[in-house]
Amino acid sequence: MLFKFLKYLQPTHYFGLNRQDESSVFPVVDEFIxxxxxxxxxxxxxxxxxxxxxxxxLQNGYIDYSDSINDIENVSVFDNYVFARKYFNKAWVLYVFILRILSFKNPIKEYRGFKNTRFVERYNNKNEIVKYEDYNGFDSQLIAKNPLISIIIPTLNRYEYLKDVLTDLEKQDYSNFEVIVIDQSEPFKKEFYTSFKLNLTALYQEEKALWLARNVAIRQSKGDYILLFDDDSRIEHNWMSQHLKTLDFFNADLSSGVSISKVGDKIPAHYAYFKISDQLDTGNVLLKKAIFKDIGLFDRQFEKQRMGDGEFGLRAFLNGYKNISNPYAKRLHLKVNSGGLRDMGSWDAFRTKHLFQPRPIPSVLYFFRRYFGKRQSILSLLRTVPISILPYRFKGNKPMLIVSGVFAVLLSPLILLQVLRSWYLASKKLNEGSKIQIY
Structure with a gap:
């Protein structure tokens, strides 16, 4: 981590880890910067x-740099507070200050650093975003080569929405693709698929298992590129070609599309431009099939739980694959209230459905502890669990986050039991080891 305070603010972030070749993701300051x-x-x-x-x-979209910072030196407490105040809400800066005082750091240094950086203003990046003006006029040779894409869609009891998904695929301006649907619905409606003018294979899977479904479909696929998609999404006619074009333009391995949840919504500002992606969403990502052959398929330890796509994305990152956040490959994600992962397990990683369920879902701690270790996992719990007390619809609502913190204190004995149960179940997963299937 460039700044030590990131271990409190982003304790389980992709970019906090070096890749297998020991390189970091952060560019050496060069002439362009x-x-x-x-x-x-x-x-x-x-x-x-x-x-x-x-x-x-890096945050503003610089992608094609040649050298990265590998040997990171410590910077002063003062400079860490400058960084924290510049990029994070002041409530989180106070959170870091309290944690460090409770961790027996030098209280005089901490107070001076906290107090003497109050002049620092929050950063606004709108004037520093890296623009790739050649992109729109770029003539993609990859598209010209017309590679076969395999689109993979797991589905469960969502025929009403799947119809729109397949209709949108019929309208794509790129035509060399196959569609593989792994249908886990009850009852299975084989006749549903006969009316679509697509190269479509529908396979029935009796076991209700999302990651198994994707793994089965990847093995069945014929294309050199895999496009992972959800059964409750809507897309524009150039969705597929924009994914391919981005891979070609940036010489990348993965193109991570963006999502909006309501018609007419703007793309969130931090996803509205090209940059190296710090996540992977299996509802909208195109990647080379060779990646699965190299690092394996999805880990079935995440079955009926959360963050299986996050784990695969981190695995790809650690193995040096370039993943581009692509604002041009947009989808409308409806997040319908029934079917899909909601029927198989939990929709949210940190919010429980019932009072005595583990918090967070054990697969989250399995993921964090496996890659980031015990200490960073605990810091992540401190960062995320208190604000998860209130329902998902209040996420991002600052006044309600304060209320959530108050409730977290009042309910701390119950929350501690939930966390300990999750930790125990995650330990069982870690003892079992990963269930990463080989291609």
Missing amino acids: NSTFQVDNAYNSEIAKQYDLSWRA
Whole structure:
């Protein structure tokens, strides 16, 4: 991590880990960065100024750099507070301050760092986003080669929405693709699929298992590219070609499309431009099939739980594959109230359906502990569990987050029991080991 305080603020983030070749994702400050981004003199040390430039370049969409920062030096407490105040809400800065005091850090240094950085203003990146103006006019040779794409859609009791999904695929401006639907519905309606003008294979799977479904379909696929899709989404006619074009333009291995949840919604600002992706969403991602052959399929330890796509995305990142966040490959994700993962298990990783269920879902802690270790997992629990007390619809509502914190204190004995149960069940998963199937 470029700044130590990130271990509190983003304890289980992809970019906090080095890849298998020991390289970090953060670019060495080069001529492009120096000419595009202004040095922030709020930092005391020159190395902190360089790290800030690197952070901003990566977050704002700098992709095609040649060298990354590998040997990271410590920066002062003061400079860490400058960084935290610049990029995170002041409530989270206070959270870091309290944690560090409770961790027996030097209270004088902490107080001075916290107090003397109050002048730092929150960063606004709108004038520093890296623009790829050649993209729109780019003539993709990959599209010209016309590779076969295998679109994989698991479904469960959502024929009403799946009809729209398949209709949208009929209208795509790229035509060389097959569709593989792994249908787990009860009852299975084989006749449903006969009316679509698609190269379509519908396979019935009796076991209600999302990651098994995707693994089965990947093995059945004939294409060199896999496009993972959901059964409750809507897309525009150029969705597939935009995925291919992005892979070609950036010489990338994965294209992670963006999602909106309501018709007419704008793409969230931090996903509205090209950048190296820090996530993978199996509802909207195109990737080379060769990746599965290299690092394996999805881990079935996540079956009927959450973060199986996050684990695969991190595995791809650690193995050096380039994943681009693609604002042009957009989908409308309806998130319907029935069917799909909601019928098989939990929809939300941190919010329980019942009072005495584990919090978070055990697969979350299995993922965190496996890749980030015990300490970072505990810090992640401190960061996420208190704000998960209130329902999902209040996510992002700042006043309600404060209420959530109050409730977390009042309900702390119950929450502790939920977390301990989740930790225990995650330990069982870790003892069993991964269930990553080989292609």
